[in-house]
Amino acid sequence: MDSSLFFPPSCHSTRVSVIGAGKVGSTLAQRIAEANLANVVLLDVVEGLPQGIALDLMQAGSVEGHDREIIGTNDYADTAGSDVVVITAGRARTPGMDRSDLITTNAKIVATAAKQAIAHSPNATLIVVTNPLDVMTYIAWQVTQLPSYRIMGMAGVLDSARFQTFIAMELNVSVADVHAMVLGSHGDLMVPLPRYSTVNGVPITELMSSETIERLVKRTRHGGAEIVGLLKTGGSYYAPASSIRMMVESILLNRCRLLPTSAYLQGEYGLEDIFLGVPCWLGCRGVERILELNLTPDERDNLSECAESVRRGIREADDILKSLSLL
Numbered sequence: 001m002d003s004s005l006f007f008p009p010s011c012h013s014t015r016v017s018v019i020g021a022g023k024v025g026s027t028l029a030q031r032i033a034e035a036n037l038a039n040v041v042l043l044d045v046v047e048g049l050p051q052g053i054a055l056d057l058m059q060a061g062s063v064e065g066h067d068r069e070i071i072g073t074n075d076y077a078d079t080a081g082s083d084v085v086v087i088t089a090g091r092a093r094t095p096g097m098d099r100s101d102l103i104t105t106n107a108k109i110v111a112t113a114a115k116q117a118i119a120h121s122p123n124a125t126l127i128v129v130t131n132p133l134d135v136m137t138y139i140a141w142q143v144t145q146l147p148s149y150r151i152m153g154m155a156g157v158l159d160s161a162r163f164q165t166f167i168a169m170e171l172n173v174s175v176a177d178v179h180a181m182v183l184g185s186h187g188d189l190m191v192p193l194p195r196y197s198t199v200n201g202v203p204i205t206e207l208m209s210s211e212t213i214e215r216l217v218k219r220t221r222h223g224g225a226e227i228v229g230l231l232k233t234g235g236s237y238y239a240p241a242s243s244i245r246m247m248v249e250s251i252l253l254n255r256c257r258l259l260p261t262s263a264y265l266q267g268e269y270g271l272e273d274i275f276l277g278v279p280c281w282l283g284c285r286g287v288e289r290i291l292e293l294n295l296t297p298d299e300r301d302n303l304s305e306c307a308e309s310v311r312r313g314i315r316e317a318d319d320i321l322k323s324l325s326l327l
């Protein structure tokens with residue numbers, strides 16, 4: 001029998017490359033394959049790690065019932081032609097650390113990873129996850145020179161998911177009805193927006209006292225540190241992987257969902273030349289459009305404070321990368 005009948009020439013399958021096969025990267029690979037969104041290439045510097053995880057995930061696929069290919073590799077050539085590249089490579093913080101303490105280690109990792117990944121996939125949309133998030137997204141943009149709409153950072157979906165969870169837990173209602181919005185930087189200064197957070201359209205300001213809302217806002221701002229304090233050896237990864245999956249899906253399926261995203265600002269919210277969390281429509285071109293919400297003077301001031309702290313981080317990262325001739 002002619003075996004070519006069983007192996008027709010392969011056609012283009014959507015491909016997502018995940019750089020960094022640690023907790024977040026490997027969980028994301030699982031989420032993407034099990035949602036049947038795309039084939040996945042998982043890359044790490046540790047030999048055997050991405051290969052082992054990919055093989056394990058492929059074998060899970062035979063039970064989960066998807067035919068997605070998951071490749072593990074240490075070679076960027078295997079990521080060629082990716083539609084989306086996600087960077088999760090780098091160190092995670094441990095108790096007592098701030099995300100900004102990771103700048104020295106992660107700036108170098110992200111700069112090298114972004115450059116190599118985009119060299120092999122020049123048409124990809126790039127999503128940065130490594131912390132400190134808004135600083136690392138700026139670094140990736142600087143080294144790749146991608147058009148700004150094709151590069152973004154994931155944090156707002158995760159921070160909003162945390163706020164949504166805490167609201168649902170407090171009111172004892174289904175989280176499916178809760179929609180929340182968190183803007184700004186991925187750090188203690190982030191800007192949760194109770195005015196734009198609702199239970200099936202009803203603003204939470206109608207459902208809770210201002211003291212309760214303030215308590216939930218504070219818990220959201222420290223949501224990452226709360227998990228780091230419990231896990232001790234690193235940070236969260238299930239909710240981050242779900243959040244990245246949602247962004248990847250909106251891009252690959254051109255769903256144009258309105259998601260809080262660290263995006264390049266060129267005058268929006270009175271800010272320029274910075275990546276910061278703002279509401280964006282994500283579609284096949286990446287950041288299709290940024291929504292400028294009406295903010296109160298306090299909310300605007302909080303956003304400016306976020307921008308200042310991100311700028312300090314960018315200056316620190318730039319100095320490190322220049323000293324290493326990476327910029």
Ligand SMILES: NC(=O)c1ccc[n+]([C@@H]2O[C@H](COP(=O)([O-])OP(=O)(O)OC[C@H]3O[C@@H](n4cnc5c(N)ncnc54)[C@H](O)[C@@H]3O)[C@@H](O)[C@H]2O)c1
Pocket residue numbers: 019020021022023024025043044045046088089090091092093102106109112113128129130131133154155158186234235236237240
């Ligand atoms: N933006 C967010 O909301 C968010 C959420 C969770 C985690 N994070 C961040 O994501 C990063 C990864 O977290 P994790 O829990 O998966 O950490 P992890 O330690 O489990 O995994 C990191 C992986 O990166 C790999 N790596 C290191 N240098 C590399 C390089 N040059 N090229 C390729 N791979 C390299 C390591 O070998 C490791 O496997 C951390 O910086 C963490 O703070 C961000």
Ligand SMILES: O=C(O)C[C@H](O)C(=O)O
Pocket residue numbers: 092093099131186223224225227228235236
């Ligand atoms: O808190 C961390 O260090 C990881 C991540 O940014 C998170 O918010 O869970």
